[in-house]
Amino acid sequence: MQPDQVKKIDNSIVQHGPANDRVYLMKLSHDDLPDIVGKVYDLGRQHGYTKLFAKVSADAAPHFTKYGFVDEARVPNMYKGESAGLFMCKYLDQDRSVPGNITRISEVLNCAEGQDTVPAPSGSEVRIERLRLGDVEALAALYDTVFETYPFPMHDPNFVRECMEDETVFFGIYSEDKLVAAASAEMDTDWQCAEMTDFATLPEYRGNGAATHLLYHMEDALADLDIHTLYTIARAESFGMNIVFSRCGYTFGGTLHNNTQIAGKLESMNVWHKQIGTR
Known part of the structure; x- marks a missing residue:
């Protein structure tokens, strides 16, 4: 599609x-x-x-x-x-x-909001880099591998390049010379906020806290860019990312019913937000 x-x-x-x-x-x-x-x-x-x-x-x-x-x-x-x-x-x-699976959505939210906040990892064992125009091919290939479909054409190197040339900053985790995880901060410098989005990890590298490492690293980078508010729009039926944002100190802001097409079906999405200080 x-x-x-x-x-x-x-x-x-x-x-x-x-x-x-x-x-x-x-x-x-x-x-x-x-x-x-x-x-x-x-x-x-x-x-x-x-x-x-x-x-x-x-x-x-x-x-x-x-x-x-x-x-x-x-x-x-x-x-x-x-x-x-x-x-x-x-x-x-x-x-x-009307959400199609309100029971699952409620279970995910209850689980996420019950999490304790975790401190930022030291990051010493993880190689995180800000991705540049030279990385667009590898980045697009990562999204193409991880997502069957996606609300935006992240599998297209030209689209990723356009995002980078606008106000979106991408960060990635490398294992040796292979890009294995990535995420982005889509900045709105007029509103002084950023959407923390596009989290993707190759299946064989999951379970090692890549999303948490990336999220805290991006927060630290944005503190230098006059960004005051961070938010995300996470799949409401997915335990993983809702738990990640809750553990990283984000607050639930509401559910968008049947909002976004992912993997061929409309899904409800949870909004999470956090205030950060600037340097």
Whole structure:
């Protein structure tokens, strides 16, 4: 299945397409308010999508509420360290608003929130490097191996290169000269926040805490880049990453119902967030 397309509507950026069966307002330009809300709605209706999804600052939320959007998750101080960021949605098909496996989702969340925070590992035994343009082929190959499908075309070296040239920083763990795990921090320097995402580890190297090593390493790097708030959107039915973020001191912010297509099916996603100091 082809990944959904990313395009601009006026000065805002949206992703839309049949893979996720939604319109996702990824980057709102306040200059586009209030008309952008109607344009997102019209795009969803035009293509017959079942969900509209938007990441907005708290001051913009009333414009979306007028169109029937509700917030599914909230991240305090996400916008410039001053006000909350909201993940808002409107279902154009109410069947999509009901998670398919609510029992599993509840079990994962209860388990994750019951975890004790763990200190950052020393990292002396792990070789973590910031990945550069020369690493895009290896990085794309890693994602192609780990994920059957993914919300964005991370298997495409050209797409990975575009991400690096924008505001996304990638880090990887090497075993000898082989890239065995990676993750990224997708920075929004305007909002002064970053999404901690794209965690992937080759199957034969799992069970060694790669995600925890990468997460703490990225946090340390972002402290030098005037980033105040970190967040992630993790698969709600997966114990692994929810536990990792909880153990690393992140707070649960809400569940996005049937939000993201992964491995051929729509999955609900949990939002976790954390404040960090800057240096």
